Every structure is written in C-alpha cells, then in structure tokens.
Amino acid sequence: MAVPSSVLKVEEIQGRGRGIVASRPLKAGQIILTDSPILLYPTTPFSHHPSSFCDHCFKSLHQSSFVSCSSCHRYRFCNSTCLSKALNSSHSTWVCQALSKLQSNPLLLQQPLERQLQVRFLVAAYNLAITTPSNFQILLSLQGSPDNDEAANFLHHIISSLFSHPHNELFSLQLTASLLAKDKLNAFGLMHPFSETDENRSVRAYGIYPYASFFNHDCLPNACRFDYVDVNPPYDVTAGLSNTDFVIRMIHDVPQGREICLSYFPVNENYSSRQKRLLEDYGFACNCDRCNVESNWSDNDSVEGNVEEDEEENMAMDDAEEEEQCENKEPSETDNNDFPHAYFFLKYMCDRPNCWGTLAPLPPQGDTLSNVMECNVCGKLKRDDDDLNVDDKGQSGEVHMED
Secondary structure (H helix, E strand, C coil): CCCCCCCEEEEEECCCEEEEEECCCECCCCEEEEECCCEEEECCCHHHCCCCECCCCCCECCCCCCEECCCCCCCEECCHHHHHHHHCCCCCHHHHHHHHHHHCCHHHHCCCHHHHHHHHHHHHHHHHHHHCHHHHHHHHHCCCCCCCCHHHHHHHHHHHCCCCCHHHHHCCHHHHHHHHHHHHHHEEEEECCCCCCCCCCCEEEEEECCCHHHCEECCCCCEEEEECCCCCCCCCCCCCCCCCCEEEEECCCECCCCEEEECCCCCCCCHHHHHHHHHHHHCCCCCCHHHHHHCCCCCCCCHHHHHHHHHHHHHHCCHHHHHHHHHHCCHHHHCCCCCCCHHHHHHHECCCCCCCCEEEECCCECCECCCEEEECCCCCEEECCCECCCCCCCCCCCCCCCC
16 A cells, blocks of 8 residues: 655565655655544543543533434534534444443443453444445555454454344454454554643544554654644644644655654653563564664663763754764664764753653745744644743644554
8 A cells, every 4th residue: 555645655674564765855844644544432431431522533522512422322522513424434323333232231341441442443443344445444454463362252252242233244253353453553542632740641542544554663763743633733734634633744854765763652761661562562672773772771771861961962063963963873883872862852852841752843834944843742832942932732642553
C-alpha cells in the first residue's frame, strides 16, 4: 500500500522491515502526511459508560448539548450531525445491539480493563468488515501475526455471542487472533488533555491509522505526530481535516533517501525502559544510534543528567553548526562520546513539568522556515529565545502501538 504523499515512499529497510523514506529533501516543520483513522474505540470500561467524550469523534462533551443514541441511550454524541455519522459507521445497528449485550455480560464485566478494551476493538473491527469492507482489508494488511493464546480464545468466546445474524460467516478464531495482533502493533492513543499536575495522562480512545503505521521507531525521531482532538491547530492545514486526524511534521531538515521515524513513546525514557517496552510490545530490540551510546551507561545515568553536563559545551557552539554535526554523525563516530545527542534534548524536548513532549517547528510559509516551535503533547508554543503567551491546547503526543 503506497503512502498518499508526494514526498514519501515505502521501502524495505534491511533489518527493520517496511519503513518510510523521504523521496525528496524535507524541511523542518514540513507537513509530510495527514492520516485519518479507519476505526476508533473508547477506553472507557463497560461498567463506567457513558463517558465524558463523544462516542464518535471523541471531543469533550458539553453536558447541556449532547445527544444520545435513541436505541441504547448509553452512547452519547456531540450533536445530531455526529450521531448521524455514527449510525452509518461506528455506531451501526449491529454495534448498538452488540454493545448493549456486552454491557450486561457478567463474565466480561469481571475482566481487567485490557480485556474489555480488546473486546471494544473487536466490535469496531468486525463492524468495519460489515460497513466498510475496503477499510477492513487495509486493517488486515497491516503488520501483526496472530498468537494462539488463551486471550484470543476467551475473547473469541465473548464475541461469538454477538454473531447470530447473516454476517456470522465473517467470524472465526483465526481472524479474531489476527485482528488482536493488528491492534497490538498498530493502535495509536488519543490522550486526555495535558495537565502539569498529572504525571500519568490516560488514553481516551485508540485508533488504527493505516499510513501512520508505516513509520518505524527511533529513540531520536526526525518527525513527530500532532493531533487536535479538542482544539484547532495554530496554523492552516489541509481543508477538511477531522479532529481525529493525525498530522505528521518534520522536527528538522533531512536529505532525500533518509528514513523518517517517529518515537513510539516520550523521548525522555531511559535505555532499559525503552528496550523493555519495545521488546514486550513490538518484539524487537532497538539498536539506533542513541541506544548504541546509552547501552554503555550505568543504570544511574539519565538523559537529563547527561544533557546538563554537556549543556555548556553544546550551547557555546553555533546552533546551526551543532545541529548539522548531530544530524550527520554515524554510529561509529559517537562511540567515544558520553552523549553526542544532547543538542536534540536541549532544542527539541519540551521543558514543561510532566510533559516530555517533542517540539517541532510550525509549518514553513513558502520558503520561510518558522522559528516558533510547537510541543506535540501540551501544545506549548515557544521561540528559540523565549516563550510565547498562548493557551494550553492539551493535545496528544504518545503513540499507543502497545498505546
């Protein structure tokens, strides 16, 4: 499946599988992809529904203006337009009936949240097969091999009670296991609004984004994704952008032929935490340039500590010269340095308490690059030399793919 962008192409990358590379030189802040979800599902436990978010677009609900499904009454929507769209897609007649049955299933209600969310995903996925078969085929084409484990068997049993209608030929244990694998490797999280006082932001919804799933991980990414679930972006974007769409922007310049990577989680995590998470959730060990350096650190070393130690030396250098050196170094050139990537964290990591988001410049205006950086977690805008007075936007920055 090709990426719908003239500046990107999908290639097989040795040792990394399928990835996305630049088909031409890319500039800092450049929008390289906008991507719409083929399915979304909420993270609310069945026993806690209804939620405080629209069950179709996941905007925060205003308590005085939402509308409810006239059949189940438990699922709520922003307005009649959102409800109408949901009835033809995410909240079809079959979904409405299926969720009503699950809402009173005592076996499901006793399960941990992870299992309940897997059931929500399977309902959304099988509904996709019924309502939009072409998108269901896209879902099946994504990476992820099925495991014949107890979870798949249990979930298959739960879902089987919902298929007493003409669509039951779609349903099988093998397909259920395959779908769960697709969800684990390809789901992105839409997060609750950012708060400086809350270190543990939770996910309000998960979604499958077909093209964003092509990006491989790197612990020092050269691109990051933005979403604007409850707010408008601080710049003009392609007309028709939905509030659940992703915008992928470049963090800095890259040459033609360079692989474009996202970080699957906040960049401040230490080496052991990153390796554990990547191995458990995605089945691979990362050997990126940063990991090759940090693998030699002691357990007490940290990104913040090494950044502070190198800050005087790095900031004494000319910004453009330092950035060029950091971007062009090969792994062999970094082996004798304690932390050659300090510049990335000084320039591109948000310093707001409990944020740890990644900063990327706003999109260029013609040939003029922007000197205003936007955080993909808290929405903070800042110049290279001082902060701007702006409202918090509370947008999402972490990739689920777990999440």
